[in-house]
């Protein structure tokens with residue numbers, strides 16, 4: 001369903017994704033894991049064809065990201081950290097606009113929107129303008145928006161960030177349901193603890209490179225670790241893990257300094 | 261095509277719910293354009309009338325010293341005569357309680373009856389508006405007095421008073437009433453046309469581009485299986501629709517206002533702004549194409565910006581650049597634009613509208629203008645699409 005082959009993305013001198021390969025299949029939750037700055041979001045954007053690959057390629061539902069970008073987009077639903085909504089539109093109107101852009105319309109679209117409103121528990125605010133929504137409400141609408149066209153592949157990038165326990169559970173329940181329905185759900189997160197409970201297979205990125213991939217049990221067995229977090233530290237090495245964090249902090253500070 | 265329509269419909273509806281767009285694109289042209297243009301006419305009429313109707317305060321040292329002249333002055337309308345000692349009249353002119361002081365020699369009556377010319381000093385202060393305009397009117401009155409007494413003297417000597425007149429100069433204005441009105445609104449109307457062609461689409465152009473980045477809805481939009489060109493086209497058409505509506509509203513409300521309150525009395529004559537349907541049609545067409553061109557330019561500028569604020573910063577100077585040459589050219593009297601000038605977008609529309617108001621139909625000028633505006637409109641959309649397709653513009657931080 002999703003095949004990534006030697007995918008590379010460079011921004012000038014920065015190599016954000018360095019020749020990674022993995023495969024993910026329908027009916028599973030696939031964890032795309034790694035610490036901050038590992039290259040997860042960039043990988044997702046290249047797969048979703050909003051960024052152009054520098055090298056390698058990927059296939060989504062049999063469509064190549066380079067040759068058939070519009071077919072790829074038709075078969076994929078992506079949620080990133082940018083969960084902004086049209087503030088002067090109601091939740092329903094937001095969903096309707098995107099549904100129409102995905103080629104839906106009429107009765108069918110209205111039914112799909114009602115279904116999403118029910119599944120994601122948005123009934124209370126579906127017909128209110130989005131301008132005054134809380135983060136949790138916005139996140140739910142953004143999730144519904146990303147899957148309004150009922151895609152075969154669903155990619156969620158940090159879907160529970162900023163959500164309270166109840167809202168997080170709604171999202172988790174939704175991902176499990178989607179798996180039952182035979183979808184491929186790619187869950188991208190730096191939180192390996194959460195991902196371990198949900199994922200069937202995982203790919204772990206670190207410093208733009210793929211560190212390991214396979215089923216959760218395979219990865220744990222190979223590393224001889226009790227959980228994914230330990231496995232990650234065992235694989236990349238204790239010192240490396242710490243120095244990565246330090247490098248990230250320095251980079252962040254340098255960025256903040258530049259802005260001023 | 262359907263996707264372009266979807267985007268167009270969404271952006272229009274979205275912006276119809278935005279007070280800023282409603283205010284600048286709908287309310288302002290309807291109200292402001294006629295109020296400013298007609299207001300200017302009425303203000304001018306009013307100031308001219310007021311200056312003519314103002315009572316002049318004039319003073320002499322002693323009314324007894326020159327009864328003939330004084331009785332003539334006292335028979336004049338809008339003139340108030342009083343006695344003021346010569347040592348304080350200057351301070352009275354300064355504080356505005358007096359406009360004019362007449363210095364009449366004590367020997368006036370005897371010299372006058374002896375038919376000797378008498379010098380009358382008309383004291384005024386040229387730096388004071390009331391005093392200097394009063395001095396012109398007083399000079400005219402004194403000249404009339406001069407002519408009357410001269411005619412009287414000739415009469416007693418048996419000579420007809422016409423002997424004094426060798427010529428009778430009579431001013432005749434060759435400008436038709438249409439030209440006079442055309443020149444006047446030819447100055448303001450094109451200016452406002454350009455301003456409204458920009459302001460009409462300004463907020464929606466920012467909203468659909470930089471606004472989308474600021475609200476963080478852009479990435480979600482880019483995930484949909486619609487080409488970037490179609491997305492830009494839908495947005496562009498929404499901006500163009502808005503600015504076109506603004507132009508139609510502003511020209512329409514202006515026309516209605518002129519029909520309802522025809523500005524009259526300027527320069528004594530009735531100024532009739534009576535345009536043919538053809539001229540109005542071409543003016544509307546040029547205005548609409550101008551709006552369509554600015555829509556493209558605004559969008560490609562605003563698409564480049566990250567936030568609302570940044571977009572406004574980009575657009576403000578752009579505004580000046582568009583209006584500045586027009587303001588300059590407009591302020592040169594009798595400026596006859598050459599054909600190459602009709603290639604310059606914005607400026608060309610001003611010239612065509614000006615010509616139409618003067619009753620001139622120059623097909624070449626009209627065609628060059630429309631061609632140039634369309635060319636720049638297409639270029640702007642191509643640029644906007646290019647910018648929209650660049651990933652750096654979308655994800656730079």
Ligand SMILES: Nc1ncnc2c1ncn2[C@@H]1O[C@H](COP(=O)(O)OP(=O)(O)OP(=O)(O)O)[C@@H](O)[C@H]1O
Nearest residue numbers: 011014016035036037038039040041042043190655
């Ligand atoms: N548009 C861009 N231009 C330049 N560099 C970029 C750009 N986008 C991402 N990067 C860089 O690429 C690297 C990978 O970033 P990415 O956002 O993909 O990581 P991530 O795994 O999603 O991290 P996080 O958990 O923090 O979201 C980082 O070093 C980042 O600074």
Ligand SMILES: [Mg+2]
Nearest residue numbers: 040041042157
């Ligand atoms: Mg990320």
